[in-house]
Amino acid sequence: MNCKAMGSLVAVLLLCGSAACMPTFVTSEPTAAPAATATTEVVAAPTATEGVQPSPTPDLPMAARVNGQPIYLSDYQRELGRYEASLSARGIDPNSPEGQENLAQARDWVLNVMIEQVLTEQAAAAAGVVVSEEDVESYLQAMIEENGGEEAFQAKLAEWGDTTDDARQELRAQLIGMAMTQRVIENVPAAAEHVHARHILVDTAAEAERILSQLQAGADFATLAKAYSQDTSTSESGGDLGFFPLGILVAPEVEQAAFDLQPGQFSGVVTSGLGYHIVQVVERDPARTVSPENLRLLQDRALQEWVEGLWAGATVERFVDTGS
Numbered sequence: 001m002n003c004k005a006m007g008s009l010v011a012v013l014l015l016c017g018s019a020a021c022m023p024t025f026v027t028s029e030p031t032a033a034p035a036a037t038a039t040t041e042v043v044a045a046p047t048a049t050e051g052v053q054p055s056p057t058p059d060l061p062m063a064a065r066v067n068g069q070p071i072y073l074s075d076y077q078r079e080l081g082r083y084e085a086s087l088s089a090r091g092i093d094p095n096s097p098e099g100q101e102n103l104a105q106a107r108d109w110v111l112n113v114m115i116e117q118v119l120t121e122q123a124a125a126a127a128g129v130v131v132s133e134e135d136v137e138s139y140l141q142a143m144i145e146e147n148g149g150e151e152a153f154q155a156k157l158a159e160w161g162d163t164t165d166d167a168r169q170e171l172r173a174q175l176i177g178m179a180m181t182q183r184v185i186e187n188v189p190a191a192a193e194h195v196h197a198r199h200i201l202v203d204t205a206a207e208a209e210r211i212l213s214q215l216q217a218g219a220d221f222a223t224l225a226k227a228y229s230q231d232t233s234t235s236e237s238g239g240d241l242g243f244f245p246l247g248i249l250v251a252p253e254v255e256q257a258a259f260d261l262q263p264g265q266f267s268g269v270v271t272s273g274l275g276y277h278i279v280q281v282v283e284r285d286p287a288r289t290v291s292p293e294n295l296r297l298l299q300d301r302a303l304q305e306w307v308e309g310l311w312a313g314a315t316v317e318r319f320v321d322t323g324s
Helices: 007-016 073-089 097-127 133-146 150-159 164-185 205-216 221-228 252-259 292-312
Strands: 062-066 069-072 191-202 240-244 270-272 275-289 316-318
Touching (some): 073 097, 133 150, 133 164, 191 205, 240 275
Antiparallel strands (some): 191 240
């Protein structure tokens, strides 16, 4: 999965360097937004953020509230300021049209990342997942060593306007994210039922029906796929899709049709966003090892569904206008 580094998360990732100590925080990206690029050159963050309006709580203004837990406006402003600083460090003038477009997109995305971090921590607490102080300190020491020792580490923190406690807090959040990620992906089985299928893809229902009639009359599936299928990645091999488990194909309609068939059978016309298909199953394997590539895809999908479930079950109140 992609590590989406924003705000102080950028700082922690920079400090971690190549330590391989930094777990990936699980987030989705509900709206398209540019990811900050890691760099060692840091520009001081601005103190104010355009377009942010305070919540109706003057004592401790909030940017959002997640299941009753506040995300304070000052923290949100700081993350936006750091994102703006990262633009300058990448050679993008925040006042240029490109910079303004990046900032406009980031306002919503930064808040979503912060909300998802709170949701993840709440889910961890409900599941009894706890990150020990010893684990945090171990990772912190690895970061310090990667950055040339305590003095150099403190200098880099100072560039970002951070303290050791800030870094420790971000590390704890990252470790919680890693622990919850591991819980989700461990539930994805390494072996599953597979089908070996092939398909024919055409543009119109009428053409698909014509090909289906030929199949019903005894024509060879692979021969027709080579002659008519518009899926250039499989047509030369007779439409062969190989073995796959549920949850892999781009067109779920094709996948479901394949799993509904027995070896030697072919489907009727199956409609998907790609066009019109006819599917044939060659063989089935009830417990085949999932390939590393497909396992990663299934794990990514499980993580995405888990995050979407957190959002769906949450009460999220927003008190800032992010322009979304």
